[in-house]
Amino acid sequence: MTATVNEAPYANLGPEQVLAAVEATGYRCDGRLLALNSYENRVYQIGIEDESPLVGKFYRPERWSDAAILEEHAFAQELAEREIPVVAPLATDGRTLHEFEGYRFALYPRRGGRWPELQEADDRLWVGRFLGRIHAVGSVRAFEHRPVLSVASMAEEPVAYLLQHNVIPAELRVPYTSLLDDLLVRIRASFERAGECAQIRLHGDCHLGNILWTDAGPHFVDLDDCRMGPAIQDLWMLLSGDRMEQALQLSDIVEGYEEFYEFNRRELHLVEALRTLRIINYAAWLARRWDDPAFPQAFPWFDSPRFWEEHILSLREQAALLDEPPLQI
Structure with a gap:
């Protein structure tokens, strides 16, 4: 109900x-x-x-x-x-x-804690071990009623919503749609390069804000976005910095991860594709929630042309990143 x-x-x-x-x-x-x-x-x-x-x-x-x-x-x-x-x-x-x-x-x-910084290799290993354990359990069976992470659900459907509801400023609609057409080609190519990836039960939204750290180590919160998808979805959002820094961070996380679950390195082709899908979906998420008074208060810049100009710029940067070789670990 x-x-x-x-x-x-x-x-x-x-x-x-x-x-x-x-x-x-x-x-x-x-x-x-x-x-x-x-x-x-x-x-x-x-x-x-x-x-x-x-x-x-x-x-x-x-x-x-x-x-x-x-x-x-x-x-x-x-x-x-x-x-x-x-x-x-x-x-x-x-x-x-x-x-x-x-x-x-x-x-x-109630479980307290602070956001982790993951500046130390030992902390990244620790988080990697727990993610490996989560995925070892997540791989045992499939969700029946939760969504599957896909290009359709994270890009095609959100973009259709934005266009149908005239959310994008008229003067930016053509450059936005042209850019999205190009991005979808590159994203699908990334998935083709990754090949057949196991679809497992995921946390789904495993950014640092959903990991709380105490003296006893990390614990994971908020499974509200759990879904089926490739394992890399729960790893890439923990990365930050330039390519060299991200590669080092990911190497430590995967080292801990593989103590409990094998990591498919072909999924590295999906990192920038998944990042791009998240950026696209985020804009549609804000648009879909705009009738909730909390959203205009928290995101007052969303309905301005400035937001969409910066959004398009971010997506153009992603287009370049999608052409780069995957991270190496």
Whole structure:
């Protein structure tokens, strides 16, 4: 069941509803409520009487089916049961997905930590080992209700949305569409060079913001974008700097990774293709969420010609990178 939306997806979700939803699962709230940084969903830290605070994630209405959300939960629990540091949802009476006044939500234990910098080889090895373990589990079976990472879902469909809804300024529409036609040819060529790549269950959005670091090491959060795809999708977003720096970082990550799961080096052909797909999809994601008041407030520059000029420039830079040889490790 999804929420009835009048003004915006979360128009009917306020502090009172959040606390009442949590108490409906059997917890007693102490009144403390802190909104955490999240745009796709609404996420709160909720104080619980005589216990540690919980984190409540209220799913964006109509984005996922119940079956897709439950697959996310099952994957997180499967990883946690194998002592892989992934924050899994809490079960109440055997249920991890709850509903209150039309909003679906899940509760999680609060796990603190800081964003990792991965400046040291030992830290990169550590993250690589855990990603190898995640993918070893992810390769055992396929998702049935989660999406598959593809050129269609990450580029063709988003671009069609942008054009259909006239999001791109009229004076930039022709250069944008011409550039996208060229990029799609190069992206498909990258996938052809990579050849047949195993499609496994992935974290899907494994950037540094979704890894929290403590003295005990890293733990992974937010499997909201988990999906089927090539393993490299969970590795490339951890890289930064110039090609030499990225190659060094990736070498360390893969060294740790291969202690638990074999890395297909042909997938290195996909790094810039996947980066390009993410840039394309990001613009459409902002456009699709523009009716949510949180988005114009957080991204006020999005509906300006300046954004689209810079967006096109970024994509032109990617066109050049797609012609370069893959990283070497």
